Amino acid sequence: MLPVEVMQQAQAEFIDWQGTGRSVMELSHRSAEYIALASEAEQDLRDLLSVPDNYKVLFVQGGGRGQFSSVPMNLKGLSDKAAFLQTGSWSKGAQQEASKFLDVNVLAETQNIDGILTVPKITPDMVDQKSAYFHYCSNETVDGIEVNDIPDCGDIPLVADMSSNILSKPIDVAKFGIIYAGAQKNIGPSGLAVVIVRDDLLEFAMPETPTFLHYKTIDKFDSMYNTPPTYSWYLAGLVFKWLKQQGGLEAIAEKNAQKAALLYKCIDECDLYTNNVHGDFRSKMNVTFHLKSKELEPLFLQEAEQNGLKALKGHRIVGGMRASIYNAMPIEGVIALTEFMRDFARRNG
């Protein structure tokens, strides 16, 4: 979901942005108006995440997966190897792509202990300090696993794929070398990714890195080396303003915690539903669950749809259900889902 207020504003100024008589889509990315809009969006993102001055904020194309290749290409100058934490399907994807460029060492994986999924703690002694970087995914969108404690990988750069939980809570950017995120969850529509990179890491790209993926070049041209996805950037800017109006990341984190708690409580209280992720790692963004009787799942989905509860089918890799409750999902949406789930469980339990 995108916040409805954001879409209403975009609608109101769709063909005439701020009295210019033009849509944002019709502005040149080199025009003074667009450059002002773009840098205001960057500043708002910096404010929301309290990004320190020695970090660059890049607006790039290619989504989350684009960074699966961009990160190793841009850091290969540090070393020929990298270390990974594998918590689910997205960290696995990042690792597979990185292995085209570097020797990848998977330090640890999600563990199934007596049927409960947990993520091992990373300590510096586990990490080869000659690695170019250590990579993890802070929220596994498909598996519903969130890593809340920032791993301690020692002195090498920490790289995080935050595609599905960026802006859902405050984070200490200074602990990271690179943070990246595809936009289409908490930032805005697809077509854009955000990369936050510590400025000393701009110097280590492999020479063959395509120029438009080269962080140092992207930064030098203020993310406009090639034409950026201008409309997605504009919409992201509106989402950042909306987040500020909500009270910033502490306020949204509180709402996200309330929403997730309601949903997990419902899952735990109804015998019909199961979620086997350890409480410390249950995602606040993507709540996954199965029905104890698999045969009931099509009926659950069909009735949910009839009740206006959309997009609950789990990812094909894991099956079951997944409720994605990103920032823009109001608590009323979660309450409606839990009421439906309790009613369905009563009728089919």
Ligand code: PMP
């Ligand atoms: N990482 C994570 C955590 C994701 O959730 C996704 C997309 N769902 C991706 C990477 C890939 O993003 P994209 O489709 O924008 O390449």
